[in-house]
Amino acid sequence: MAQAFTIDKHGQESLDEYLEYKRIVGDDDNGRLFTEAEYEAYKKKWIPIRMKNRIYVAFHNSDRDMDCKLIGPQTPCFCGHRYINHKTDFEKVPNPIKQPCRNCVCDNFHFIPKNGSQPIRCTCKHFPDDHALKHPYGCKKCPTGPKKCSEFKGSFTCDCGAAVYKHIMVKETKAERIKRGKPVGHDVPYQAMGGITGFSSLAPGVDRLDPSGIGPSSAGGGAPIQPGDHPFLKMHAQSLPDRKTPQTQQLQRREGESDMEYFERLYKWKQKTGYFLKN
Incomplete structure (x- = not known):
């Protein structure tokens, strides 16, 4: 033990x-x-x-x-x-910016998402491990000929609704x-x-309710920063917008409201006010 x-x-x-x-x-x-x-x-x-x-x-x-x-x-x-x-x-x-790997022959960092914990397949049905490490990542297992897979093309759907190969x-x-x-x-x-x-x-792009990417904002509503809050929030407290306006008070979490209820209410408010179109 x-x-x-x-x-x-x-x-x-x-x-x-x-x-x-x-x-x-x-x-x-x-x-x-x-x-x-x-x-x-x-x-x-x-x-x-x-x-x-x-x-x-x-x-x-x-x-x-x-x-x-x-x-x-x-x-x-x-x-x-x-x-x-x-x-x-x-x-x-x-220019252009290339970021080679220090541990292998990969000559430029390139992200490829996973399906949960599993690697996604190319349209040729093979995994990333079966492809070359340099762009355009041709398949090493596909037979030679006119139909040989010359690039990794993942058809897996991203959270945004588009296929992986439509991203850059x-x-x-x-x-x-x-x-x-x-x-x-x-x-x-x-x-x-x-x-x-x-x-x-x-968070994935579609789930990032706070577009600033640096913590709570006036649009996100959150409660006022307290002494016991995370050090990151306290460190940047002075840079956060004023939370005392009627709008920010309205968007603060209500007593007894669950996480999902709060975020759903916030999301509906953003749709109603055209927040996504303005940001």
Whole structure:
């Protein structure tokens, strides 16, 4: 039987410092912890570059102008490795933006969704593992000839209602994303953040009730921030819109209202007021 163990305050602080270190450094230390001097030199070089040249990555439905999947550090690529295993830091942003994998021959990060926990099939009936690791990901199992599968074409339907093959990978700078009217969130020093700008970024595009992607907004209604709320909310409390207007009071959760009842009421309000068309 496993024994329970506790971590004292000093141990918790050390754990927090290590997690912060890994979010910043990732695998750039090649498995050997940087010395304090090396760590400071690494941060001095790369954090300003990340603030300036962050690459926002999304699996995008062009027909609906929707980012169906915002890519984060642990998002898997077609090659099977994670986004954080690909090149994400650029001293000078290339054009076009290509993000090769550091662990295999994959020459550019490309997201492919799954059906639950299972990989989806190509229209040739084979899995991604049966295809080449470079675009256009031709099938290695299909026989040669005029009908040979020359590209991976997933017909699986995304949450947005469109087939996977009708989506594109969007890789853009902060300025380009702002020009498209998409959220950029707050500048952070962490590696491989991609399109993640807040908690709501983890939800599929069709479920992202808060279009800002950086937490509760006046349109989302939420209750006022309290001392016991999550540190992320308290940290950005000053940047959140005023919640004391009649509209935001009306949209706050009612006493005894369940999550589903609240979100359904919020969704109906957005439909009625034309919120989706304006945003």
